[in-house]
Each structure stands twice: as C-alpha cells, then as structure tokens.
Amino acid sequence: MIPLVSFVSELKQLRGLLERVAEETMREAGVEVPYLFGTMIELPRAALTAGEIALEAEFFSFGTNDLTQTTLGLSRDDAEASFLTHYLDKGILSDNPFETIDKAGVGVLVERAVAAGREARPDLKLGICGEHGGDPRSVEFFHNAGLDYVSCSPFRVPIARLAAAHAALGDDSTKEKR
Numbered sequence: 001m002i003p004l005v006s007f008v009s010e011l012k013q014l015r016g017l018l019e020r021v022a023e024e025t026m027r028e029a030g031v032e033v034p035y036l037f038g039t040m041i042e043l044p045r046a047a048l049t050a051g052e053i054a055l056e057a058e059f060f061s062f063g064t065n066d067l068t069q070t071t072l073g074l075s076r077d078d079a080e081a082s083f084l085t086h087y088l089d090k091g092i093l094s095d096n097p098f099e100t101i102d103k104a105g106v107g108v109l110v111e112r113a114v115a116a117g118r119e120a121r122p123d124l125k126l127g128i129c130g131e132h133g134g135d136p137r138s139v140e141f142f143h144n145a146g147l148d149y150v151s152c153s154p155f156r157v158p159i160a161r162l163a164a165a166h167a168a169l170g171d172d173s174t175k176e177k178r
Helices: 008-029 044-048 050-054 064-072 076-081 084-089 103-120 136-145 154-170
Strands: 038-041 059-063 125-129 149-151
Touching: 008 050, 038 044, 038 050, 044 050, 044 064, 044 103, 050 059, 050 103, 059 064, 059 103, 064 076, 064 103, 076 084, 103 125, 103 136, 136 154
Parallel strands: 038 059, 059 125, 125 149
Antiparallel strands: none
C-alpha cells in the first residue's frame, strides 16, 4: 500500500519497483506470497483522479484523518487544541470532523472516488483506515458509499463491528421499521 499519492505516475513508477523487489524476495525465499498493490487515498487530488489511479491500484484505503486534514486545510492536533471545541460549543460545527465523517466535504470526495474507481476497475477493493472506522455514523456512511471494509484502532473494533452489522441490516430489514 503506497501512501500520500497525488499522481497516477507515482504509482506506475512505484509498482514496477515493488514488483521487482517482491519477485526477487520470493525467489530468494523460495516462496510465493500473493499480494495486492494499492494506495491510500489521503489527498483531495487523489480522490478527484481516482479513476486514473484505479487503473494502477487493486485497492484503495481511504486515510480519512489525512483526507479530512487536507480537505479542510486544518491540522487535527492544532484544531482540537485550539478552536474546534469552541466551534462545537457554538454550533458552528455539529460534529468533530475528525471523529464523524464530514459528509458534505470529505464524504463527497469519498463518494466520487468510489464511483470513479469502480467505473475504471469494477473489482476494486475499497476501505478506510482510521478513527472514522470506529464511529457508527461514519461506518453507516461508508457502507452506503459502497466500501468493502473499515479498519480502526483495536479498542474501537467492537463498536465498528456492531456499526457495520447495523448498516448492513439497515439496507433490508430495518427499512420496514422506519
């Protein structure tokens, strides 16, 4: 998985290098290990050019913390240490965008990247990594956006599994109850 990609040309160059190193390593070890070549989608440009990137990558892992920081132009640490609490208290923001996905901004980038990526490569594996993967509302959003998996810190795994189950069930069984 290649992080912080902006241009498909970066992936093209790195893929060749990775394949050479992987072949050499497996040959020397006398084993064959299947692997996928993919990238983190952490920058707005990567999300906006996801169709091109999907022609080189077999999977995307949305790094939603970095994607949120780069989309909003904010450092998470600086924002949380200074003004973010004030924004939440005053109702300027309804949620901390580093805890619950900003659907109107970052979420739109994710949705566009999912659509363009899957159009270019229908078998593209899609997921997210980061704290959004343990937030129930974010997990529901990612499920509805068509992502295949979420990953998060270990202490959030039970919450993430429960949220994923609720999101999956919500597609069929809970609609009748609403």
